[in-house]
Amino acid sequence: MEIALIIFAILFLGIVIGMCMNILWLGFAAVLYFVPTIIAAYKKHPHTLWIFLVNLFFGCTVIGWIIAFLWALDFDKVITDFIEFRKEKYSTKDTQGAQNSKDTENTQNSTIEGEIVSDENNS
Numbered sequence: 001m002e003i004a005l006i007i008f009a010i011l012f013l014g015i016v017i018g019m020c021m022n023i024l025w026l027g028f029a030a031v032l033y034f035v036p037t038i039i040a041a042y043k044k045h046p047h048t049l050w051i052f053l054v055n056l057f058f059g060c061t062v063i064g065w066i067i068a069f070l071w072a073l074d075f076d077k078v079i080t081d082f083i084e085f086r087k088e089k090y091s092t093k094d095t096q097g098a099q100n101s102k103d104t105e106n107t108q109n110s111t112i113e114g115e116i117v118s119d120e121n122n123s
Helices: 002-033 035-042 048-061 063-072 075-122
Strands: none
Touching: 002 035, 035 048, 035 063, 048 063, 063 075
C-alpha cells in the first residue's frame, strides 16, 4: 500500500511539473510571437494597433511576423535614411571630384600661360 502511494505521488508530481513546464513554454512562445507588438508598444509607434493585427492574424506565416517586426522597428525609415545618406555621400564625392578636376585644370592653364609668358620674355 505504501509503495503504491509513493508511486502515485511521484506520478502526480511528474504530471504537475510537466503541466507547469508546458504553461511556461506556452507563455514563452506567446511572448516570442508578439515581439513585434511589444516593440511597437514600447516605442509608442503610431500604428501599434495595425502591427498587432498583422502580427495576430499573419504572424503564423513567418513572413507576416517578419513584416510586423520590421514595421515595428520603423525599418522603412531606416531604408530611407540610408538612401539619403548614400545620396549625400556620393553627391559630396562628385562635388569634390568636380572641384579637384577644376583645380587641376586651373593649374594646367596657369602652367601653360607661364610657359607662354616665359617664352615671350626670352624672345
